[in-house]
Amino acid sequence: MRFFILAFFLLVLFYYAAAYDPLDPTGNITIKWDIMSWTPDGYVAAVTMNNFQMYRHIMSPGWTLGWTWAKKEVIWSVVGAQTTEQGDCSKFKGTIPHCCKKTPTVVDLLPGVPYNQQFTNCCKGGVVAAWGQDPSAAVSAFQVSVGQAGTSNKTVKLPKNFTLLGPGPGYTCGPAKVVPSTAFLTPDRRRKTQALMTWNVTCTYSQFLARKNPSCCVSFSSFYNDTITPCPSCACGCQNKKNCVKSDSKILSMVGVNTPRKDNAPLLQCTHHMCPIRVHWHVKLNYKDYWRVKISVTNFNYKMNYTLWTLVAQHPNLNNVTQVFSFDYKPLVPYQSINDTGMFYGMKYFNDILMEAGPLGNVQSELLLEKDKDTFTFKQGWAFPRKVYFNGDECMLPPPDTYPFLPNSAYKNLLVYPKWILTLLFVLIAIW
Ligand SMILES: *[C@@H]1O[C@H](CO)[C@@H](O)[C@H](O)[C@H]1NC(C)=O
Ligand SMILES: *[C@@H]1O[C@H](CO)[C@@H](O)[C@H](O)[C@H]1NC(C)=O
Ligand SMILES: *[C@@H]1O[C@H](CO)[C@@H](O)[C@H](O)[C@H]1NC(C)=O
Ligand SMILES: *[C@@H]1O[C@H](CO)[C@@H](O)[C@H](O)[C@H]1NC(C)=O
Ligand SMILES: *[C@@H]1O[C@H](CO)[C@@H](O)[C@H](O)[C@H]1NC(C)=O
Ligand SMILES: *[C@@H]1O[C@H](CO)[C@@H](O)[C@H](O)[C@H]1NC(C)=O
Ligand SMILES: *[C@@H]1O[C@H](CO)[C@@H](O)[C@H](O)[C@H]1NC(C)=O
Ligand SMILES: CC(=O)N[C@H]1CO[C@H](CO)[C@@H](O)[C@@H]1O
Numbered sequence: 001m002r003f004f005i006l007a008f009f010l011l012v013l014f015y016y017a018a019a020y021d022p023l024d025p026t027g028n029i030t031i032k033w034d035i036m037s038w039t040p041d042g043y044v045a046a047v048t049m050n051n052f053q054m055y056r057h058i059m060s061p062g063w064t065l066g067w068t069w070a071k072k073e074v075i076w077s078v079v080g081a082q083t084t085e086q087g088d089c090s091k092f093k094g095t096i097p098h099c100c101k102k103t104p105t106v107v108d109l110l111p112g113v114p115y116n117q118q119f120t121n122c123c124k125g126g127v128v129a130a131w132g133q134d135p136s137a138a139v140s141a142f143q144v145s146v147g148q149a150g151t152s153n154k155t156v157k158l159p160k161n162f163t164l165l166g167p168g169p170g171y172t173c174g175p176a177k178v179v180p181s182t183a184f185l186t187p188d189r190r191r192k193t194q195a196l197m198t199w200n201v202t203c204t205y206s207q208f209l210a211r212k213n214p215s216c217c218v219s220f221s222s223f224y225n226d227t228i229t230p231c232p233s234c235a236c237g238c239q240n241k242k243n244c245v246k247s248d249s250k251i252l253s254m255v256g257v258n259t260p261r262k263d264n265a266p267l268l269q270c271t272h273h274m275c276p277i278r279v280h281w282h283v284k285l286n287y288k289d290y291w292r293v294k295i296s297v298t299n300f301n302y303k304m305n306y307t308l309w310t311l312v313a314q315h316p317n318l319n320n321v322t323q324v325f326s327f328d329y330k331p332l333v334p335y336q337s338i339n340d341t342g343m344f345y346g347m348k349y350f351n352d353i354l355m356e357a358g359p360l361g362n363v364q365s366e367l368l369l370e371k372d373k374d375t376f377t378f379k380q381g382w383a384f385p386r387k388v389y390f391n392g393d394e395c396m397l398p399p400p401d402t403y404p405f406l407p408n409s410a411y412k413n414l415l416v417y418p419k420w421i422l423t424l425l426f427v428l429i430a431i432w
Contacts, residue, residue, distance in 0.1 A: 027053035034195035042149035054132035056392025062126015070157035080122025081142035170210030173203040213237035216277035216395035225404035231273035244270035276301040299361035306354040312389035327365040
């Protein structure tokens with residue numbers, strides 16, 4: 001028995017370590033190197049990063065990609081990105097390489113670089129959209145010219161030990177693998193060309209590796225009970241409590257208080273949960289065939305605007321969403337058979353930015369759901385979501401016994417039935 005318990009825990013640990021997300025089981029970031037030409041001492045490659053994660057984007061200040069060269073490779077030049085350090089190029093005379101480090105670190109360029117320094121899908125400050133939100137923006141790319149490398153597909157050595165920060169930790173990358181060469185269409189779409197050689201690297205995300213505490217929490221309320229179930233206390237850890245700011249503090253009128261810090265450290269409003277983000281789910285109205293939920297997302301971080309934010313909820317009635325007001329909505333169907341998860345995101349130019357903490361720091365939506373006659377109930381907290389994610393990180397829910405309960409009067413109706421029917425009912429339930 002003990003063995004099985006141990007095995008179970010190991011399995012759970014393994015799943016976490018392997019970054020398995022049940023709501024997005026195939027979500028990953030794939031980095032593809034296409035060798036476009038061989039040069040006298042190496043090759044020129046287009047490096048493309050595709051974010052195949054449904055609801056997790058790479059937010060500002062963007063990705064950082066690193067790797068370890070297999071031999072003595074150097075980078076002659078990069079187009080559409082740059083390495084953060086040149087390293088020791090003292091062995092070179094004449095033309096000096098862009099980077100001589102054994103483990104180069106590459107970052108995207110900021111928007112607005114001159115046209116001749118750009119590359120397709122580059123220069124977005126390292127911001128990459130989630131696949132489910134905008135597939136056309138879920139890509140980032142640059143070109144790299146490598147020297148002192150192999151000059152044929154027999155002699156080239158694949159880079160090793162890829163690391164991806166996006167922008168914080170959380171991603172683990174597998175080894176580079178040679179895959180069938182990518183085919184390209186010429187701009188007039190009349191001719192097909194192909195890369196001379198292609199390799200892929202797959203990186204997956206684990207919240208467990210990214211941070212010790214959750215980064216968001218959930219609170220509940222309903223029309224049928226005055227109780228507001230708050231976020232759990234210290235849901236996101238209370239280590240920062242000393243530095244938090246009261247919402248009426250004078251500091252907040254100081255110039256530059258919202259300017260992000262270099263290390264991206266938050267400046268949180270003082271709350272009992274100490275989360276940068278709170279999601280509130282309010283069961284608002286009950287109609288005959290429909291019910292209505294209000295969702296609000298509040299930012300408590302004075303140093304962060306969330307652009308391209310996403311919210312994911314899992315609830316059995318999301319298969320019958322009839323209308324979503326003021327957010328975009330997309331059902332996520334991770335498994336063909338279950339349709340209980342959906343993602344919400346802001347409407348472009350309207351509420352796709354969740355502003356810094358303060359009077360504007362929230363976004364709201366309402367959704368109308370058609371009751372599924374077989375399962376619908378307000379009892380036992382059924383009307384509240386099973387899981388909530390903000391920007392791809394799972395939020396902490398309140399403990400189930402604190403959910404707003406349906407007042408007991410609703411159960412009293414049961415008591416008007418003759419005792420024997422009740423008894424039969426209980427027996428039936430017991431057998432079942
Ligand atoms: C990465 O994601 C793509 C798209 O969802 C999927 O086809 C592919 O199998 C995934 N790769 C891995 C290694 O999980
Ligand atoms: C390699 O990555 C590209 C996207 O970057 C993807 O379309 C392709 O399916 C991947 N190939 C394999 C064999 O995983
Ligand atoms: C290497 O290139 C040759 C032709 O130049 C090709 O036949 C072979 O399949 C290539 N090998 C790989 C691993 O791409
Ligand atoms: C892989 O890279 C990381 C960070 O750059 C480094 O700490 C680690 O030692 C490297 N591992 C190997 C085997 O090179
Ligand atoms: C958020 O965006 C607004 C408007 O673009 C800007 O004034 C403010 O400084 C930004 N705040 C942060 C923390 O970046
Ligand atoms: C899932 O539910 C949504 C309604 O929220 C519906 O539009 C969609 O067609 C459903 N998808 C599947 C595969 O059942
Ligand atoms: C409202 O819900 C709380 C649990 O969160 C419960 O203790 C309370 O009795 C409920 N109120 C009524 C009127 O049923
Ligand atoms: C009332 C209603 O429309 N129920 C539908 C909810 O969604 C499931 C599957 O998506 C349908 O089978 C139900 O008919």
